[in-house]
């Protein structure tokens with residue numbers, strides 16, 4: 001995966017800017033955290049990166065592809081965890097993953113499903129209906145579903161929601177491993193405290209504008225950075 005480059009990207013609804021001339025580089029092998037108050041433009045940015053929504057102005061380059069060509073040719077490289085789990089309640093955890101693996105046309109859905117159930121800690125619950133899963137278990141299954149096809153871009157909207165401490169530690173390790181494998185991760189959250197061990201780069205949006213865009217070091221105080229831009 002090459003880097004993603006936003007050049008003066010705006011998203012305008014009616015007369016108001018959800019994003020206002022945002023220029024940004026997102027690098028493969030790194031996790032970029034995007035934070036900001038309610039209405040700052042985080043979801044608008046993720047939707048554009050997911051090719052679900054197009055910029056009103058400016059351009060997004062996925063390597064050499066523009067937004068429009070990537071929307072046609074590159075979607076299969078994107079993994080997406082949003083508020084909507086896309087999990088079927090009437091299927092077991094295993095059946096859900098096998099279903100999505102088959103739908104993506106992946107080899108050996110059974111084996112893939114088994115591997116991912118293990119990686120997200122759901123082996124013991126694999127054959128239970130997903131409707132009986134707790135919130136955190138559903139979130140683990142959602143993450144597995146998003147990762148089955150080995151995406152090179154992973155977009156995460158509040159991925160730790162409902163996870164217990166063990167689950168958060170497990171997912172942090174998983175995300176760090178994906179970075180090491182060269183995946184480009186973008187994570188949106190209001191939970192600033194979890195970012196310290198997780199994010200390589202911090203982006204702060206405020207009323208649609210990019211107000212902070214810098215690497216995140218172990219000495220950096222995220223809350224302090226956030227407050228500076230409040």
Ligand SMILES: Nc1ncnc2c1ncn2[C@@H]1O[C@H](COP(=O)(O)OP(=O)(O)OP(=O)(O)O)[C@@H](O)[C@H]1O
Nearest residue numbers: 013017018019036037038039040041042043044045
């Ligand atoms: N479909 C839409 N129609 C009109 N306005 C919209 C639409 N989607 C978003 N907006 C507006 O764009 C701005 C940015 O919204 P966005 O959802 O991107 O913010 P956010 O940072 O994700 O907020 P939150 O933290 O509350 O999820 C807000 O003012 C919002 O009202």
